[in-house]
Amino acid sequence: MSLLELRNLTKTFGGLMAVNEVSFSVDKGAVVGLIGPNGAGKTTVFNLITGNYKPDSGEIIFEGENIVGLPTHKIVNLGIARTFQTIRLFQNLSVLENVLAGCHCRMKAGMLACMFRPKWQKEEEKEALKKAWAELEFVGLSKELTNKAKNLSYGNQRLLEIARALATSPKLIILDEPAGGMNEQETQELVELIGEIKKRGITVLLIEHDMSLVMRICEHIVVLEHGAKIAEGTPEEVKNNPLVIEAYLGVDED
Amino acid sequence: MELFIQQLTNGLAIGGIYALIALGYTMVYGVMKLINFAHGDLFSIGAYLGLTLLLSLGLVDKIGVLGGILLLMLMVMGLVGIIGIILERVAYRPLRKADRLSAVVSALGASIFFANSLMLIYGAKFRVYPHNILPKMAVDILGMKIPLIRILLLLASFILMTALYLFVQKTKTGTAIRAAAIDQGAAKLMGINVNKIISIVFFIGPALGGAAGIMVGLYYGQINFLMGWLYGLKAFIAAVIGGIGNIPGAMLGGIILGVVESLGAAYVSFAWKDAIAFLVLIIILIVRPTGILGERVAEKV
Amino acid sequence: MNRKRIIDIIIILVLACAPLFLNTYWVDVLNNIGIYAILALSLNFILGHTGLFHMGHAAFYAIGAYTTAILNTMYHIPIIWLMPLSGVLAGIFGYLVARPIIHLRGDYLLIVTIGIVEIVRIALVNNIFGITGGSNGIFGISRPKLWGFVIRRPQDFFYYIWIFLGISVYLFYRLENSRFGRALNYIKEDDLAAEGSGVDSSGYKLKAFIIGAIWAGFVGNIYASKMTIISPESFSFWESVILFVIVILGGSGSMRGIILGSFLIIGLPELFRQFASARMLIFGAAMVVMMIFRPQGIIPPKPRTYNLDFLKLGEAEK
Numbered sequence: 076m077s078l079l080e081l082r083n084l085t086k087t088f089g090g091l092m093a094v095n096e097v098s099f100s101v102d103k104g105a106v107v108g109l110i111g112p113n114g115a116g117k118t119t120v121f122n123l124i125t126g127n128y129k130p131d132s133g134e135i136i137f138e139g140e141n142i143v144g145l146p147t148h149k150i151v152n153l154g155i156a157r158t159f160q161t162i163r164l165f166q167n168l169s170v171l172e173n174v175l176a177g178c179h180c181r182m183k184a185g186m187l188a189c190m191f192r193p194k195w196q197k198e199e200e201k202e203a204l205k206k207a208w209a210e211l212e213f214v215g216l217s218k219e220l221t222n223k224a225k226n227l228s229y230g231n232q233r234l235l236e237i238a239r240a241l242a243t244s245p246k247l248i249i250l251d252e253p254a255g256g257m258n259e260q261e262t263q264e265l266v267e268l269i270g271e272i273k274k275r276g277i278t279v280l281l282i283e284h285d286m287s288l289v290m291r292i293c294e295h296i297v298v299l300e301h302g303a304k305i306a307e308g309t310p311e312e313v314k315n316n317p318l319v320i321e322a323y324l325g326v327d328e329d
Numbered sequence: 330m331e332l333f334i335q336q337l338t339n340g341l342a343i344g345g346i347y348a349l350i351a352l353g354y355t356m357v358y359g360v361m362k363l364i365n366f367a368h369g370d371l372f373s374i375g376a377y378l379g380l381t382l383l384l385s386l387g388l389v390d391k392i393g394v395l396g397g398i399l400l401l402m403l404m405v406m407g408l409v410g411i412i413g414i415i416l417e418r419v420a421y422r423p424l425r426k427a428d429r430l431s432a433v434v435s436a437l438g439a440s441i442f443f444a445n446s447l448m449l450i451y452g453a454k455f456r457v458y459p460h461n462i463l464p465k466m467a468v469d470i471l472g473m474k475i476p477l478i479r480i481l482l483l484l485a486s487f488i489l490m491t492a493l494y495l496f497v498q499k500t501k502t503g504t505a506i507r508a509a510a511i512d513q514g515a516a517k518l519m520g521i522n523v524n525k526i527i528s529i530v531f532f533i534g535p536a537l538g539g540a541a542g543i544m545v546g547l548y549y550g551q552i553n554f555l556m557g558w559l560y561g562l563k564a565f566i567a568a569v570i571g572g573i574g575n576i577p578g579a580m581l582g583g584i585i586l587g588v589v590e591s592l593g594a595a596y597v598s599f600a601w602k603d604a605i606a607f608l609v610l611i612i613i614l615i616v617r618p619t620g621i622l623g624e625r626v627a628e629k630v
Numbered sequence: 631m632n633r634k635r636i637i638d639i640i641i642i643l644v645l646a647c648a649p650l651f652l653n654t655y656w657v658d659v660l661n662n663i664g665i666y667a668i669l670a671l672s673l674n675f676i677l678g679h680t681g682l683f684h685m686g687h688a689a690f691y692a693i694g695a696y697t698t699a700i701l702n703t704m705y706h707i708p709i710i711w712l713m714p715l716s717g718v719l720a721g722i723f724g725y726l727v728a729r730p731i732i733h734l735r736g737d738y739l740l741i742v743t744i745g746i747v748e749i750v751r752i753a754l755v756n757n758i759f760g761i762t763g764g765s766n767g768i769f770g771i772s773r774p775k776l777w778g779f780v781i782r783r784p785q786d787f788f789y790y791i792w793i794f795l796g797i798s799v800y801l802f803y804r805l806e807n808s809r810f811g812r813a814l815n816y817i818k819e820d821d822l823a824a825e826g827s828g829v830d831s832s833g834y835k836l837k838a839f840i841i842g843a844i845w846a847g848f849v850g851n852i853y854a855s856k857m858t859i860i861s862p863e864s865f866s867f868w869e870s871v872i873l874f875v876i877v878i879l880g881g882s883g884s885m886r887g888i889i890l891g892s893f894l895i896i897g898l899p900e901l902f903r904q905f906a907s908a909r910m911l912i913f914g915a916a917m918v919v920m921m922i923f924r925p926q927g928i929i930p931p932k933p934r935t936y937n938l939d940f941l942k943l944g945e946a947e948k
Binding site: 364419420423424427428430431432433434438439440441442443444446448449562565566569598600601603608611614615618 | 681734755874913916920925
Binding site: 125127146147148151152156157159163164165166167168169171172175176177179180182184185186189190191192196199200201203204205208220221223239240243 | 801804805808809810811812813815816819820822823824825826827828829830831837841933934936938940941
């Protein structure tokens, strides 16, 4: 059963066709990769799904509901969490507070509850701390708790973004180049982490330039070029697709 | 009709002054992404320096009205320009890498500093410009008497703006200024001395503001140490209306604001004159935040 | 940590006894400091915690003060009853003006908020709806009466204002150190990332404006009853600048810093009255110097601490 379905999604920026009639679906529990040469429109597709951009036309169906036009935080609330290609952490806040940001949307306390602190508010705060701690433990950052986000290594910042996204209790997590800037060992650990995320029953959709990583962990791959989908299928199918080979030939991929 | 034409020409004259001040805001904003809150006070300094030089040198008596005022203007423009360069060195350059808020607060501090320096030197009361310098002539246009000074003011601001426009568009330095406004980092890589460009911008902007200061003195006949604040704010609004960072936009915005305000004062309410400017600003920012000539840029995610 | 608490207690005790050894003039200076401190603390939610460049806070303060003044002089409603109403009306006004402008970029917001405070002042001067008394303002406002006791002398007002400040600090501390305060900080750091983590950015920006406006409204009520006369001059743009500067110089997001900032900016000039004419000059220069050498403010905020003992961890942080 598909958790997320894109139908004929189109987005232009002042005449430039960034995404052109793209359709694909992401099955529940799957790990799906979105690949393509630089400038193929992958990140734009992500920004459309998360509500950062509004599509010109097309539908995005999440759990049977069209989410086009909803503000980003509502989409997060429905269960789609993301990480950013260029890391966007709360640099001056502690690692723990960064993850608590993810817990925010599952909490209820408003202005008055925060001021007068009834018992349920205290419980809720405790639960959030537990959850944040658990997610940090999950990605292996629980020792960095009080460190400021900006003091983490690049690889750890990526992990922290994942922890923050997981803290929103998502059904679908969208990772934009999670291995970007990671060394080999870190990448290997990331592969294992994504496996763990899948085991928790969370569906994963990711953009990645590291082809070997994509081929290893994705069971389904969608290929974009010039904003349009040119192929999709299992890693084997995609690897042998002549259109894909052509699209990548001569393109410098690192 | 008579009222309309009178208010229109008055609005154009004031609009030209707003435009001159607005150019200083917009150029600095273009290159440094900073609202130079002290700019309005540089305008006041121009008005006061003009008064001092006018009274002490007696240029008008020696070389005639037109030459005297021209020379006066050039001197004041040079002096205020130098103050502008010093201001940038002292209050803004150390903050170039700091966050925007720090620079804004520093600018406010500089503004307070300048305004109060003027008060200490010249006193808190209104100072009067000699009112008999310019001949009190009126020009007959379509049967209506338009004061000569309005036409001269409009002409003067038009000449200054054209000169600036040609400078920015046609000269090598002008091209460098435009390049620095688009991307400072890239400009640096292309061998442009960004520090020098910023100093030039901080000379030209305040120089134009200083000229506007003299013009206000001559037009209204009196000046006050706090006037820079309101004029500065209005001019900033003009810059935003036209699209901040955009030089033709500042000129257009200044003229529009001057005319709207002048007509509004006559036909809507004089007491609400200042509120009209702010209302126009708020509406523009809500409807078209980039101003009339500004371009829309999507935020990169 | 412990030493800090002792210093806090000493300061509070000295303040509590201040009216005993200070003359009326200085008590009144302390009252002004208190009023500015509460106003700056309310602005802190918008400027300090959320990072929104708001330079029109005096507008909300004015709404509160005029609500109290008008309803008290026209209908003789007791001042104390008018306090919540002043807060609510200021809050509603804050919501209405902030809503259309909340999405504006930093410095645009700054200019628009300056515009709002100027429009409000001009409206008051022009005797809008015929109820604000024009540039003369409104006089004959009554004193607050608490359980039969009329607060009248500066000494009475001292306790009234500083106890209100204490309550505000207590509530604000709780607000800061909870889901609400964190959400504001996320937005200040990166509002796009906050939104992407499930925080309703524009909603919280509005809430910051509303809570700030409500408290400014409360202070407006206190101010009106303290002065018994109010006029538009008290709510000019410069008042907003002073509040803005208190927050930035004291330390954005730091209540200690802001209270200290109020002492320095409102209190210190009183000590140098002989240099009265030069003090604004020094004030301006100090702002520039401060931004260059200590932009985070005199006392920057401390990071929040969390008690994780309940997780029963060996290395849990205190």
